[in-house]
Amino acid sequence: MSKTETITLIDLLARAYTIEREAEYRYADLADQMEVHNNLELAGLFRKMSVIEGKHATQIKDRAEGQVLPHISPLASHWPGAEPPENIATEDMHYMMTPHHALKLALAGEQQAAIFYEEMSRIAADAPTRAFAEEMAIEEHEHVKMAEDLLAQYPEPEAGWDEDPDPPMLQE
């Protein structure tokens, strides 16, 4: 992000919409993975997170108050990483993973989102844009706190949590 870049409220709303919608889809995909492999606890957790992110996307769309939001691609160069900040990595999934692992991944996404909105606040073009960015940053920090509190309830499982004496066979 260049030092001279600024962002308007409509562009920030559009980026926020892409972040939330992409996170909704990513969590839904992860819920599907866990459902297929009968890890129903994790499937439920990911599904719930998908619904929450979807609601956030709708709320952001409503904030645009009838204005047309431009399309921001998940491949856009606006993101601090390769993808929108709340998109959690899929390669760390395991069919025996526990809520602890899922919450750690979600926590990382929320932390990245908080940093993103703080940066947006810094480059906001005007006061309303800055106010929205700060509001979103506060919200993401609240999500970070929620994830941390939940993580305290789900401590890291002991080594060997992923050992399966009767591993599943891929469906043919």
Place this chain on the structure above:
Amino acid sequence: MAEIKTIEAPSPRDYKSEVKPVWCPGCGDFSVLGSITTALAELSLAPENVAVISGIGCSSRIPAYTNTYGFHGVHGRALALGTGLKVARPDLTVLVTGGDGDGFSIGGNHFLHACRRNINLTYIVMDNRVYGMTKGQPSPTTEPDWDSALAPGGTGLRPFHPLVIALASGANFVARSFSGDLAGSARMIVAAIEHPGFSFVEILSPCVTFRPDEREWKKMVHTASVEPTDDPSRAARRIMTDDGFNTGILYRGDRRPYEAVHGTGESVDPTALEAEFSL
């Protein structure tokens, strides 16, 4: 003036079917599916103008998971099917997908000739260096010393080098990506689709069940430090001397794609042909 897209523009979700993938969680193929749907959304291609063709193997399930047209074909014959489709329907965007076993072993000969023909389609190979669906046999790209229950001590065989073969056989676009970089792979697929001729994209896609060691790939891949070249000899040197984890567009040629000749338009009487060939 360019059309301004709104949030109603196609989303990757619009290209996914309702079928839930049965791959093992952690498998790189999930991300490759995401890269393909993201690329199609980026190009705003109408699903009915896209066909995803595959052979056999875990990764070859992809047509079922997309809502474009698709064909889950026979082992090693995905490129033959894709070639036929593209020749008959040049208006379609044809993606051929599969794995290293399907593409480079039983499908190896089709791979050579698809590169040579330079038909305007994109071939995406999810290379996990193992036959996953059949429980872990070494594939053509497996390292010679990979020790497993099914190949004790390793095969001792030199691995097939798909990028070199693609380049030598005439592919017009040669690239390597990593499934862990969903966005980077999507950008590469966009570039491959947009480039005329036969585009070959190898995506390193870990098999976390039979090759759990491949989870380490995310620490090993690195972006190519050089720009794509249109000089095949320079590309060959780069590919031959890299470590196999160099990602990026490695060759972008300018060879004219094959276009089918559809005859003179004059009707042919089949009985005359029969007569000509009769014994």
